[in-house]
Amino acid sequence: MADITDTTPAIIAAPASKPTRRIKWGLVGDHAILILGSLFMVVPVFLVFMTASHTPVTVHTEGMQWWLGDQLAENFHAAMFEKGGFTDTVDGMRMLMNSMILGIGFAVGKIIISMFAAYAIVYFRLKFATLAFWIIFTTLLLPLEVRILPSYEVIQGMGLTNTYTGLIVPLIASATGTFFFRQFFRSVPEELVEASRIDGAGPVKFFIDILIPLSRTMIAAIFIIMFVFGWNQYLWPTLITTEEGFFTLVRGIRQIVQTYTDSSIPEHGQAMALAIIAMLPPVLIVIFFQNWFVKGLTESDK
Amino acid sequence: MSKVTLDRVRKVYPNGVEAVRPSSFEIPHGELVVMVGPSGCGKSTLLRMVAGLEDITDGTLSIGDRVVNDVDPADRNIAMVFQNYALYPHMTVAKNMGYGLKNRGLPKAEIDAKVREAARMLNLSEYLDRRPSQLSGGQRQRVAMGRAIVRSPELFLFDEPLSNLDAKLRNQMRIEIRSLQRRLGVTAMYVTHDQVEAMTMADRIIVLNAGQIEQIGKPSEIYNRPASTFVASFMGAPPMNLLPASYNGNGHVALGDDLALPIQADADHAGEVQLGIRPEEVHLSDKGKTPFQLDLIEELGASRLLHGKLAGHEFTVNAPNDDAPLEGTLMLDLPQHALHLFHGETGRRL
Numbered sequence: 188m189a190d191i192t193d194t195t196p197a198i199i200a201a202p203a204s205k206p207t208r209r210i211k212w213g214l215v216g217d218h219a220i221l222i223l224g225s226l227f228m229v230v231p232v233f234l235v236f237m238t239a240s241h242t243p244v245t246v247h248t249e250g251m252q253w254w255l256g257d258q259l260a261e262n263f264h265a266a267m268f269e270k271g272g273f274t275d276t277v278d279g280m281r282m283l284m285n286s287m288i289l290g291i292g293f294a295v296g297k298i299i300i301s302m303f304a305a306y307a308i309v310y311f312r313l314k315f316a317t318l319a320f321w322i323i324f325t326t327l328l329l330p331l332e333v334r335i336l337p338s339y340e341v342i343q344g345m346g347l348t349n350t351y352t353g354l355i356v357p358l359i360a361s362a363t364g365t366f367f368f369r370q371f372f373r374s375v376p377e378e379l380v381e382a383s384r385i386d387g388a389g390p391v392k393f394f395i396d397i398l399i400p401l402s403r404t405m406i407a408a409i410f411i412i413m414f415v416f417g418w419n420q421y422l423w424p425t426l427i428t429t430e431e432g433f434f435t436l437v438r439g440i441r442q443i444v445q446t447y448t449d450s451s452i453p454e455h456g457q458a459m460a461l462a463i464i465a466m467l468p469p470v471l472i473v474i475f476f477q478n479w480f481v482k483g484l485t486e487s488d489k
Numbered sequence: 490m491s492k493v494t495l496d497r498v499r500k501v502y503p504n505g506v507e508a509v510r511p512s513s514f515e516i517p518h519g520e521l522v523v524m525v526g527p528s529g530c531g532k533s534t535l536l537r538m539v540a541g542l543e544d545i546t547d548g549t550l551s552i553g554d555r556v557v558n559d560v561d562p563a564d565r566n567i568a569m570v571f572q573n574y575a576l577y578p579h580m581t582v583a584k585n586m587g588y589g590l591k592n593r594g595l596p597k598a599e600i601d602a603k604v605r606e607a608a609r610m611l612n613l614s615e616y617l618d619r620r621p622s623q624l625s626g627g628q629r630q631r632v633a634m635g636r637a638i639v640r641s642p643e644l645f646l647f648d649e650p651l652s653n654l655d656a657k658l659r660n661q662m663r664i665e666i667r668s669l670q671r672r673l674g675v676t677a678m679y680v681t682h683d684q685v686e687a688m689t690m691a692d693r694i695i696v697l698n699a700g701q702i703e704q705i706g707k708p709s710e711i712y713n714r715p716a717s718t719f720v721a722s723f724m725g726a727p728p729m730n731l732l733p734a735s736y737n738g739n740g741h742v743a744l745g746d747d748l749a750l751p752i753q754a755d756a757d758h759a760g761e762v763q764l765g766i767r768p769e770e771v772h773l774s775d776k777g778k779t780p781f782q783l784d785l786i787e788e789l790g791a792s793r794l795l796h797g798k799l800a801g802h803e804f805t806v807n808a809p810n811d812d813a814p815l816e817g818t819l820m821l822d823l824p825q826h827a828l829h830l831f832h833g834e835t836g837r838r839l
């Protein structure tokens with residue numbers, strides 16, 4: 188952005204003194220937009236964090252807090268380690284673990300399934316490969332929300348409610364992932380397949396020794412997207428798990444606010460603390476994989 | 490001994506294209522055969538059938554004494570070098586070269602020794618730990634060669650291995666590949682569309698045109714006795730002049746109305762012919778009997794090309810460069826041995 192506004196006016200404007208002022212205005216405009224955008228994203232997080240450091244009473248009477256209080260450690264501790272819920276069996280750690288299992292299982296499952304599908308479609312001379320691909324592709328039109336009742340019926344019929352399998356497996360078929368891997372595989376030079384055939388690598392070896400390493404960056408990218416997507420799942424887990432031992436963080440936040448209403452003031456501070464914790468893993472994953480992702484891209488392997 | 494025998498091998502692609510018409514030839518052990526022809530003539534298809542990357546529609550292919558029509562590429566004991574090298578981008582040079590051996594289940598120490606040996610031969614020893622992306626084009630080409638060598642194959646297959654290199658490197662690699670192949674004594678099939686490569690590297694050349702073998706022969710035979718007008722114009726730069734003429738059946742070929750040339754030919758065809766004359770086999774001479782109307786001169790440094798008209802047809806002469814100013818009508822000496830006669834319709838040599 189800065190580059191463009193930097194150079195264009197300089198080219199258009201003839202006298203030497205004037206352009207400097209114009210450039211500055213352009214820069215100020217750009218920065219104002221960027222700063223506003225950042226504030227828009229960051230302020231709510233800041234508010235949540237600050238509010239997490241106050242007692243429920245303060246929050247209840249005065250609303251969201253702008254400054255740091257003295258209850259930060261207590262709230263986090265309670266959110267993570269105090270057992271809550273109706274049955275008093277689930278604490279923050281448990282929910283964190285459930286979220287991890289869902290996020291990772293979801294992402295890994297999607298990657299495996301869509302890589303297999305794309306591998307079959309691209310590399311094997313199947314009769315109806317193109318048709319199969321388009322059928323997979325049209326399932327984009329049928330996200331979980333559309334088919335939620337039949338999906339629930341099937342899972343319940345199989346007795347998979349309140350299991351991790353029931354939580355993850357119905358979600359892992361992925362048209363998007365298949366599409367991305369298909370495009371990527373098609374860009375891998377044909378000669379690599381042939382060279383490896385001559386080198387004695389069968390389909391399985393080729394997949395493991397050549398294709399997976401080549402797809403590293405693609406896998407990383409899809410992992411980021413899918414992990415965050417899985418982590419933030421709300422509707423499906425709500426439907427399929429009723430035991431509190433399977434609750435995820437995203438659900439737990441609401442649960443804290445809800446379950447305490449009958450007795451006293453809702454534990455707003457704890458809920459905020461839990462929200463912060465729920466935000467962290469996706470952020471870490473993005474930061475961690477991004478480094479790796481950029482490195483993979485700049486090495487320009489292909 | 491690893492000769493290669495093709496017996497009426499034919500390829501029809503699923504879309505109905507007959508890329509290779511039934512072709513038969515035999516490559517003796519240790520020979521380097523170059524397949525040359527214009528783009529789309531089926532060179533790669535032929536090579537890929539030998540490699541096992543493409544099914545053979547009809548005919549039999551044997552390597553050594555074994556019919557390999559239905560043998561997996563990995564079990565044909567061949568090695569192939571591709572135009573874009575097809576190195577595994579994520580593996581080091583050493584891993585690239587050793588991958589085939591690893592898949593054959595050789596012990597690690599043995600793979601190491603073989604890779605090292607090949608690397609030494611190809612001056613790659615210092616690059617063994619690099620990735621292909623960290624190498625120059627010529628070095629990548631060598632790695633591809635190394636990958637072929639370590640497998641100690643019975644047969645090398647090359648599909649335009651030098652066409653991604655610049656002219657200087659190409660000349661150098663050409664010589665390297667040739668001497669390596671000689672030294673190892675491995676039979677080789679080499680595809681190119683570069684006639685200089687074909688002439689310089691080949692023990693024998695196979696000229697292909699539209700899926701059909703036009704001629705098989707030593708480079709000198711191909712050059713001196715082209716079997717058809719196609720071979721005549723494809724091999725040689727600048728290409729052979731081809732002039733429509735008529736042959737009277739006993740020693741004279743008439744070019745236009747008032748130019749008749751004596752010719753030693755025992756052709757039994759009289760009538761329409763194509764008269765072929767290589768630009769470098771005619772000489773400017775005051776005593777010459779054939780007039781040539783000069784239009785344009787191209788300087789090549791060592792020689793110059795004179796473009797003009799002979800008996801009303803486009804004609805090129807390759808003349809030594811002696812700086813003498815030339816213009817107008819010149820006299821040419823056309824020695825009898827320089828005249829090639831081809832059938833007017835079929836284009837076959839008479």
Ligand SMILES: Nc1ncnc2c1ncn2[C@@H]1O[C@H](COP(=O)(O)OP(=O)(O)OP(=O)(O)O)[C@@H](O)[C@H]1O
Pocket residue numbers: 502503504506507508526527528529530531532533534535682
């Ligand atoms: N997979 C395929 N399916 C159908 N037709 C094909 C296929 N591969 C090649 N052909 C056709 O077969 C013919 C020969 O192709 P081939 O690749 O052997 O040519 P080539 O001589 O190697 O040409 P080039 O010098 O351009 O590499 C061409 O007409 C081409 O269009």
Ligand SMILES: [Mg+2]
Pocket residue numbers: 532533534
């Ligand atoms: Mg080709």
